[in-house]
Amino acid sequence: MLELIKEIEKLKKEKNAVILAHNYQPAEIQDLADYIGDSLGLSFEASKTEATLIFFCGVLFMAETASIISPNKKVVIPELEAGSSLSSKINLEQLREWKSNHPDSVVVSYVNTSAEVKSESDYCVTSSNAVKIVQSISKGEKILFLPDKFLGRYIEAATGRKMEIWNGSCHVHEKIGDIIFAKAQNLHPNTKFLIHPECGCSSSCLMKANIYFDCSNIHISSREEMINFVKNSNSNEFVIATEVGIIHRLKKIKPEAKIFPLSEKAVCEYMKMISLEKLRNALRDEVQEIRVPEETAVKAKLPIERMLALSD
Known part of the structure; x- marks a missing residue:
């Protein structure tokens, strides 16, 4: 090697x-x-x-x-x-049909989509800026959000904004499944839980906080927010709910920390x-x-540039 x-x-x-x-x-x-x-x-x-x-x-x-x-x-x-299992959940023809059934809607696409799907979108978003970008869209506009239903539900819960959401999901975050946080917190007391918005449990945490479990140690974070949280936290024990590969980077940032995956199954084969x-x-x-073919690239560049501009 x-x-x-x-x-x-x-x-x-x-x-x-x-x-x-x-x-x-x-x-x-x-x-x-x-x-x-x-x-x-x-x-x-x-x-x-x-x-x-x-x-x-x-x-x-x-x-x-x-x-x-x-x-x-x-x-x-x-x-x-x-x-990507997620980007394969919607193609160009499906998006065009969905748009035709919802005319005059604003299309917000997660960056985990093909160039063709981006070319039919108005905005691209990532997990770290999706809430900010949706909040920037006029409240009078109808929003079609694709393709991740869990991220879409999280955005709805975080913004109070109702959207039409495509029924797709990432197979890695599906592997994590539904989490009984009370049980997880008993296994890891005084531990910080960092949950990616693509996990179904992210919207559950927002909507059920202080009802079914103590949400004070649970933080819904994009991957880079996880990195910064661990780097700046006084805590030395974390449970991560996303693909397990990020743990290598986190351990290099804070070698003394104990970092556990919420699910060992959360591995992306791709x-x-x-x-x-x-x-x-x-x-x-x-x-x-x-x-990327020039015609597609030119059309797809606009929603990507909007994403980058709103991420400054």
Whole structure:
């Protein structure tokens, strides 16, 4: 493995390339990345990096987003089969039909969608800015939110804004399932619980707080908010409800902390498809470039730019 790591580092330096990795990537990929983050952070980094060659260690829709906002840069993904169960829950034809049944609606798409779906959307959002962006839309507008029903319900609970919500979900967060927080808190007393909004339990926490369980130690957080919370917290024990890959990054930030997954089953098989060998091959051969068709890219860029502008 050491020789492979040295080869990757050598190729990266020779080609003046940058490696971007999502929080859910395998630990060895994260350790080689120039930047690790969530979808929003990776989008910002792709737009501002001076490197013209980007190796995107994540899933396909993320590489598409990087290509859309940085059309003059070459974006390569080490594994073309690294898809997303959530982005596959709605396609272009389904969105167009949904829009036709709800004319004059504002379409708000989670960034976990294909470039084609983004091209038919008015806004893109991530878990860290979805509430802010929905609040920025005039209250007189009808909103279609897609594709994650749990994030949509969380936004409704957080904003008091009723939306039409697509019936999709992420298979990773579905694996976590319904949580009996009273039982979980008994197992981990005095522990901070960090819950991603894609988990069904996130909206339950907002709506049932102080009724069925003590919500004082439960925090609904995007992935980057989880990172900052752990970094700045006086606590040294955390339970994380999202994909388990983020725990590697959290432990590097606070080595002395005890960090537990709420569910050991919360593993994204797609995120784990990228290996050191595949990254080395991508760097060496520069194949599997992601290039979104120009017409689609132009239309998809507007909702992405709105997302970035409202995230400052």
